[in-house]
Amino acid sequence: MTTAILFGSFAVLLLAGVPIGIALGAASLLAIAYIPFLGFDFYALGLVSGINSFTLIAVVLFTLAGSVMSRGGISRRLIAVAEAFFGNAPGGLGTVTIMACLFFAAISGTGSATVAAIGLAMIPALARRGYDRAYAGAMVASAGALGVMIPPSVVMIIYAVTAQVSVSALFLAGIIPGIVIAIALILYNIYQTRKGGWEAKGVAATWRQRWQAVNQAKLALLMPLVVLGGIYGGIVTPTESSAVAVVYALLVSTLVYKELSWRELGTIMLQSALLVSAVLVIIGASVAFGRIIALERIPLELSRFVLGITDNWIVVLLAILVLLLIIGTFLETLAAIVILTPVLLPMVTQLGIDPIHFGVIMIVALAIGFVTPPLGANLFMASQVGGIPFDDLVKRIFKWVLVMTAALLVISFWPDLSLILPRLFLGYGS
Incomplete structure (x- = not known):
């Protein structure tokens, strides 16, 4: 009965349009009220302990760093590098767009920031080159999902905290799968450009022009090396690296590129704080929710069943993948991770699936939800920055979703794609 109250009330509240964090909290309180030996202090303790984590500071700081970088001229320089090297590649400007998203994903940590930063410049440019505007928006929305797959990733940090696995190992595990997704998107775009008769290639840049683009963007390109190199060099922890990312982004954007004024910083910090506060409410409420799930032995019973x-x-x-793809269409990714990880992880580990590999599978599957209606956060962002009717994007997105799902199957059933780098650099599993 407690399980029915917990999940039933949560589903009803979601359908009624109640924010996820509040729905989680209300469902937990209703379940606690039904359990005679629990008091409401059980929920309060779960809420406080859920956000009382040193690792979660990285979520706050990586979000702030991504906001600073998207406003400080870094994205424009990364686009210039992508166009210099890939502008003459098959798929033309579409390939440039996907590679620019891949570059920005390596420094932003979030999908929405990647879509906003790259889409604002690339969607109009793609339309001028003859691409269908809705197709261009769907491509940017899909490639923006790389923001949570390529480290540093806020979503990876949340999974690592929830599953109690190494953030560093998970960061390394996401690199090759993220590249696999990017390659799949590029190949699909090449097919579509040839089929649609859009431009196949741009103007080939000389090596001098490529060097100039790299030179102008060298500080932006160095950021992943500074952040991730500090982690794997043993200089800083993943949490400390997020502080390094903020300082680095501020210095480059204000003192070197000079495209971000100190006056704007207050607004950026406020926007980032509002975004993160919603995330922390979800995490805190999810911990109490998860404790009731554990108390009711739901993971154990599900595994047995x-x-x-x-x-x-x-x-x-395969059944879990279907579940994740469905849930990703209507439940925010961070909430899905903190709710589902305690339920699914015990079951998959019994089957011999590595928790780091499962983390990558879960993140990629839920990231596809970023571009799948009705939630489709990346679709809404692409619609706004590209001035594209949302319905037009929906009509164009489903083939991109199928391509990403096919790549997800490769990642899921080829564990070495995820585990080879953690084994090589960290001795993971040895």
């Missing part, structure tokens, strides 16, 4: 039907890990993993 599923494994009683089949112990074939392939069948189970």
Whole structure:
């Protein structure tokens, strides 16, 4: 009965349009009221302990760093580098756009920031080159999902905290799968440009022009090396690296590029604080929600039920992928991770699936929800920055979703794509 109250009230509140954090909290309180030996202080303790984490500071600071970089001229220089090297590649400016999203993903940590920073410049440029505007918006929205797959990633930090795994190992594990997704998107764009008769290639840049583009963007390109190099060099922790990212972004944007004034910083900090505060409410409420799930032994019972039907890990993993793809269409990714990880992780580990590999699978699957209606956060962002009717984007997005899903299957059933770098650099699993 407690389980029915917990999940039933949560579903009803979501359908009624109640914000996710409040829905989680209200459902938890209703369940606690039904359990005779629990008091409401159980919820308060869960709420406080959920956000009382040193690692979560990285979520706040990486979000701030991404906002600073998107306003400080860094994205424009990364686009110039992508166009210099890939402007003459098959797929033309579409390939440039996806590579620019890949570059920006390596420094932003979020999908929405990637869509905003790259889409603002690239969607109009793609339209001028003959691309269908809705197609261009759908491409940017899809490639923007790389923001949570390529480290440093806010979503990866949340999974690492929830699953109690190494942030550093998860960061490394996301690199190759993120590149696989980018390659799949590029190949689909090449096919579509040839089929649609859009431009196939741009003007080839000389090596001198490429060097100039790299030279102008060298400080932006160095940022992933500074942040990730500090982590894997043992100089800073992942949390400390987020502070390094903020300082680096501020110095480059204000003192070197001089495209961000100190007056704007207050507004950027306020916007970042509002965004992060909503995330922290969800995390705190989810911890109390998760404790009730554990108290009711839902993960154990679910594992017994599923494994009683089949112990074939392939069948189970396919079922989980379907579940994640469906949930990603209507539930915000961070909330989905903190709710589902305690439920699904015990089951998949019993089947021998590595928790780091499962983290990558979960993040990629839920990231596809960024571009899938009705939630589709990246679609809404692309619609706004590109001036494209949302309905037009929806009509164009489903083939991109199929391409990303096919790449997800490759990532899911080829664990070495995720685990080879953590094993190589961190000795993970040895």
